[in-house]
Amino acid sequence: MSLPVYAFLGPEGTFTDAALRAMTAGVEIETLPTVDVPAALSAVRSGEADFAVVAIENTVEGGVTATLDTLAEGAPLVILEEYVIPVAFELVARDARTMASIGRVAAHAHGLAQCRRWISTNLPDVIQVAATSNSAAAVALADGTADFDAALAPPGTAKRLGLHLVTDGVADNSKAATRFVRVGRPGALPPVTGADKTTLVVHLPHDRAGALLEMLEQFAVRGVNLSRIESRPIGDKPGEYAFSIDALAHVGEARMAEVLVGLKRTCPVVTFLGSYPAAHGVPTPVARGTSDVDYDAAHAWVERIRSASGS
């Protein structure tokens, strides 16, 4: 029997690769590195891969704004799992050495930028060398072609390439993190855990003060909170927007299902991009009157009123 195939933004040694390894720890898989996020998603759509692991927020490697847009367009895909990893680099060298002996350090320009304050504090006199990717610099160290002494690279690089780990946890902002998701073709939804997210793309029916408010009322009247909302302009005209939304409930719960019914009735486009466990695992508080039990009781009451019309 064939192994499940995971597409991801390659090559090996990126932050995405690190997330992929963490999400599939202990499971035998086959990997399919791609040149960018759209290619990873296409591989799932075409059946070449079973899943894709892609960054969806605040990534080191960039290219994230495209992820949500690409997910929403084309054959349906759904998010099945999310995983958050801190943005922190390893400082790796070919041989054991101290920071004081590092004269030149390499990384992707974004990596250098994200560690700017750390470098100026810890390696004040170092010469910075831009590399084509975070992993390329480490690979050059490993194969002996580097014209620099050390590199900043994603976690796990030293071990993977047999390099010396000078230090890890290199970051300017200890709270910075990137969110990755595992994406697949629609099928069985992950079960309700009580700490779930539902990801949606919603287009507003028209442009007027209050249209956004009315859309959000569909969530509020059912006690569903959002954990993320981002507007995106649509097309050429000012005033037409899509909204990318993470809501804190699972479509398997009545309140989220009713939100979807409300949105579907009133908005020209509603794209369902999955219900899945939130990475933080903190159970979502359920407001009074919004549990499945509350919904069942209320529906039963209304049905009793309506069924009297039966006879």
Added chain:
Amino acid sequence: MSLPVYAFLGPEGTFTDAALRAMTAGVEIETLPTVDVPAALSAVRSGEADFAVVAIENTVEGGVTATLDTLAEGAPLVILEEYVIPVAFELVARDARTMASIGRVAAHAHGLAQCRRWISTNLPDVIQVAATSNSAAAVALADGTADFDAALAPPGTAKRLGLHLVTDGVADNSKAATRFVRVGRPGALPPVTGADKTTLVVHLPHDRAGALLEMLEQFAVRGVNLSRIESRPIGDKPGEYAFSIDALAHVGEARMAEVLVGLKRTCPVVTFLGSYPAAHGVPTPVARGTSDVDYDAAHAWVERIRSASGS
């Protein structure tokens, strides 16, 4: 087989009696006059009467604020029909005479008040005599015990008592009207007509700015308009209110059923007082995305998403 029994605020000859006759024209019924509105409703609750016809808004005879409260308390009753009649009096006399020859005119104090401007214009020198009820004055004329020449009485009085109709349409405000309803025990609901009302009593969950707003959002997100809303203080503490509401939809329509589900989930008390045809008969506009067809399509879409969780 026994005739249906209608309780109403008697005696014969009141505006309520006129409404009752209009609502049951051509049907053989039995009538049960009561001393006040609560007594009429009690007669239906106890089974002594099948229906009650009671004024619910802007009545000439008073006692209306009690109607909605009394409806909402005790064994369930529902409104089955509404009927609106203009507030206009007949000026009746024992014998044929002109207005100029009227020296004293009698009516209930409310009747005199409601025709004050008409009287000062048309009967400027008349002496006004307060009677115990609008019909009592007319009856006194008919049986010859009156110490006045004419009376203001509800429409139909001249014909009913064999009195002379001096003029009709006597009113200060040509648009004033009273709304009456036919009330019965819960059972088969009147069918959906497309021009319906649903009457509710709703208690707010707590006292804070925005609690009323949140309750009304339950209507707005489903595109249901209100045609009447009235707050009533509950109990002793400032800040606790019940709301008496007429909404322009029928519980047999999905949008109204969903409003009821939303209210039932979130408000401590929701009393359903009936879905019935609006007297004005003007079809209620159905906002985009709120028809039963829209609801069915949206529910089917969400069910497809959820059922994938099945396997």
Added chain:
Amino acid sequence: MSLPVYAFLGPEGTFTDAALRAMTAGVEIETLPTVDVPAALSAVRSGEADFAVVAIENTVEGGVTATLDTLAEGAPLVILEEYVIPVAFELVARDARTMASIGRVAAHAHGLAQCRRWISTNLPDVIQVAATSNSAAAVALADGTADFDAALAPPGTAKRLGLHLVTDGVADNSKAATRFVRVGRPGALPPVTGADKTTLVVHLPHDRAGALLEMLEQFAVRGVNLSRIESRPIGDKPGEYAFSIDALAHVGEARMAEVLVGLKRTCPVVTFLGSYPAAHGVPTPVARGTSDVDYDAAHAWVERIRSASGS
């Protein structure tokens, strides 16, 4: 110097008269009884009276729905004070007697209705006689023309007319109360007390689901609660409404002033009917961010931003 003239719904001995006496206790005034509420208000508009005391809610004597409408139409009037009195009657007789010896009791039909349960419990075999007004029955007892033994009358009647007080506190509902207001011509507003009401009439801009919601958002975003809201149809067409509103703040407070600005901008008709101390005297909780201090600080911040625009 002339005394202030108070118009009220007469004659002496009504509940309105009782409210007027309570509101002007210890002050020398002149009274002007009128035949109905519109006449009392007209007397103030014309200058014939300085103030009117009129029932505004849940009255025993009826005629209340008209009060708010009449206030809102014609030359401007404002509410200056409110006063709430319990709806409870005195049972009075010409001479000292027990309840057991009462064979016939008289009152206005509304009075009899409001005490129906009390009468059936305490005077089970009594014959009820309808009188033209609550005070008329007592007056007939006092002048010896009564064909009944006792009367139900407003508080203070026994003392005022020298009748025997058989018992007081006669009422079916110990919480029933009537709200009266003192009305005058616009001028100095009563000072802010922290427990104030503002009474308004607001017409909605158009008929659509959500128009009411948008109007109430003007209150909610400034943290102003309502203590009363009642819809009134306007004109002939279904779907056009006025709202009669009591809001729990004083126009002298920034949050209420801003609500008025918001309503005035967006609603075709906004009528200000006064800011005055609430009868209950319970200080209105001030939501975070809505005090005058909060408004002043926020305005100052925005002015600093705007004034940078210099010239």
Added chain:
Amino acid sequence: MSLPVYAFLGPEGTFTDAALRAMTAGVEIETLPTVDVPAALSAVRSGEADFAVVAIENTVEGGVTATLDTLAEGAPLVILEEYVIPVAFELVARDARTMASIGRVAAHAHGLAQCRRWISTNLPDVIQVAATSNSAAAVALADGTADFDAALAPPGTAKRLGLHLVTDGVADNSKAATRFVRVGRPGALPPVTGADKTTLVVHLPHDRAGALLEMLEQFAVRGVNLSRIESRPIGDKPGEYAFSIDALAHVGEARMAEVLVGLKRTCPVVTFLGSYPAAHGVPTPVARGTSDVDYDAAHAWVERIRSASGS
């Protein structure tokens, strides 16, 4: 007299440089290239530069999510102008040649990704070479050190470096565009044009269903539309968010000033990041009742009511 100094994400030849040139066309300036966006903003804060031009949305070079966050933290900065340029590359070579003769093409990995479909259509057999930046590849062509035949580079590169322009307008998505802003220290605001934006960062007061809704009501009740909203998690706890917002009005307009007052009163953090002309130049529709004239009239009306309070 010294020239105004503009900081920007260097080196020369980036998209940001192209935007800077377009925004300052015809004006003599001094430029200060920086290694990243935070450095450009720091240069303005420190006084080293007068202005910074930075990408704020959908950039080719990445690093945008940081822009808005960095703007909002530290000494106050404001946006003074925005400029949108299409994301389209030039295909440049050292010497005149056709596309058919290109064997290897270089660009930053993001640039290659953004032109992936164009390359597979127009240069199907080409070998792609990743460069450290979009301008680095072109510079290597110009100075003869390139091991590739052509490069994808920002508009204007061929002319600037004296390279051959093979073709321009290279892009997968003809509508893709990047938004740049000119940032300065607070001072005189740009004048109101009728097609303006105001950029804000707002923290929500607490985490509950409806908190976002209440914040947006502050905009809706004043008829102010949003053209962009993005949530950002704050700190460590799920449920705490900041919102980055572009609103379609100028703080010099009453409706926007009042929105700011409302936000300031009710949200723990409100950061004003500028009012400036929208790049699209389309006049913002002004909803009924929200013009400065409407505000002035409503304020005057309320002031008349309040000033009656005399003293």
